[in-house]
Amino acid sequence: MGTEIYYFSGSGNSLHVARELQKRIPKAKLIPIVSLLNNENIKTSADTVGFVFPIHLAMIPRPVMEFLPKLNLNSAEYIFAAVTRIGTRHRAFKDLEKILKKKGKGLDAFFNLNMASNDPKSKEFKAATADQIAEIELEVQNKLDYIQDIVINKKIVLQKDTKFTVAIPGFSVLSPFLPFFNKMFNYDFYADSKCTGCRTCEKVCLSGKIKMIDAKPVWQKDVKCFFCYACLNYCPEKAVQIKSSRFFKVYTEENERYSHPYANADDIAGQK
Numbered sequence: 054m055g056t057e058i059y060y061f062s063g064s065g066n067s068l069h070v071a072r073e074l075q076k077r078i079p080k081a082k083l084i085p086i087v088s089l090l091n092n093e094n095i096k097t098s099a100d101t102v103g104f105v106f107p108i109h110l111a112m113i114p115r116p117v118m119e120f121l122p123k124l125n126l127n128s129a130e131y132i133f134a135a136v137t138r139i140g141t142r143h144r145a146f147k148d149l150e151k152i153l154k155k156k157g158k159g160l161d162a163f164f165n166l167n168m169a170s171n172d173p174k175s176k177e178f179k180a181a182t183a184d185q186i187a188e189i190e191l192e193v194q195n196k197l198d199y200i201q202d203i204v205i206n207k208k209i210v211l212q213k214d215t216k217f218t219v220a221i222p223g224f225s226v227l228s229p230f231l232p233f234f235n236k237m238f239n240y241d242f243y244a245d246s247k248c249t250g251c252r253t254c255e256k257v258c259l260s261g262k263i264k265m266i267d268a269k270p271v272w273q274k275d276v277k278c279f280f281c282y283a284c285l286n287y288c289p290e291k292a293v294q295i296k297s298s299r300f301f302k303v304y305t306e307e308n309e310r311y312s313h314p315y316a317n318a319d320d321i322a323g324q325k
């Protein structure tokens with residue numbers, strides 16, 4: 054029966070974790086969530102099922118939320134999730150439990166992995182340096198050894214939260230409203246004058262929102278964004294920007310970009 058690991062990743066952090074788990078868990082198969090989004094009924098054939106994805110706005114990302122209700126988990130005897138984040142609290146554990154409960158299932162193991170930020174919007178953002186990436190990787194590898202032992206031996210371990218490195222002020226008050234904010238969120242992307250028309254952003258866009266028109270990327274208004282930030286982080290010219298709004302100043306023009314050192318644009322696009 055084996056293991057199936059369903060993953061979603063915008064800049065390679067979760068992809069790295071998924072690939073490392075595949076190496077460590079015998080007969081594990083990696084399945085990109087984005088590739089299944091157009092299927093209405095998706096059936097797992099594994100007895101162990103894992104989910105690996107990043108935290109977006111303290112929640113499960115949009116495409117993963119779309120995918121989970123469609124997944125038939127009848128064959129699953131052991132279910133685990135490993136989420137990557139920069140370190141805030143989040144509601145992914147609770148939300149995942151709620152979805153699984155509707156299918157008569159529950160989480161057997163849940164882990165958080167703190168990794169580098171792939172969100173260059175804020176003034177505070179600093180792309181992780183090589184030293185920081187090496188330090189993070191050391192912790193990630195230790196955690197993966199731990200996860201391997203738990204999953205292979207089908208132990209029950211629910212690490213709802215580990216170390217918070219970044220706190221969201223007033224999180225518990227805001228938490229119930231986050232799904233509403235998420236639905237409302239929409240950023241205005243554009244390509245600045247540095248754009249060479251190389252098409253990388255169109256290639257990596259996981260929702261198909263970007264179309265090249267007259268050799269320039271255009272973000273289609275009627276296509277949902279997955280907020281994966283692959284377009285921002287993989288543009289070789291750092292030409293993809295988000296417009297500031299009246300309420301929210303964005304610093305993408307000033308900031309560097311981040312993508313995981315072991316994941317390139319082809320790896321990200323390969324999820325489609």
Ligand SMILES: Cc1cc2nc3c(=O)[nH]c(=O)nc-3n(C[C@H](O)[C@H](O)[C@H](O)COP(=O)(O)O)c2cc1C
Pocket residue numbers: 061062063064065066067068106107108109110111112137138139140141142143168169170171172280281282313
């Ligand atoms: C739109 C967006 C929102 C994010 N929100 C959070 C958050 O609420 N808490 C957190 O710890 N990290 C947050 N992050 C950081 C990512 O979860 C983290 O960098 C993750 O490891 C990225 O994984 P990926 O490369 O697989 O997409 C956010 C990133 C993005 C792009």
Ligand code: SF4
Pocket residue numbers: 244247248249250251252253254255269270287288289290291292293
């Ligand atoms: S990836 Fe950057 S340079 Fe290439 S088309 Fe998109 S915006 Fe232009």
Ligand code: SF4
Pocket residue numbers: 242257258259260261262263272277278279280281282283284285
């Ligand atoms: S527009 Fe950018 S952030 Fe939105 S889905 Fe496409 S690549 Fe991801």
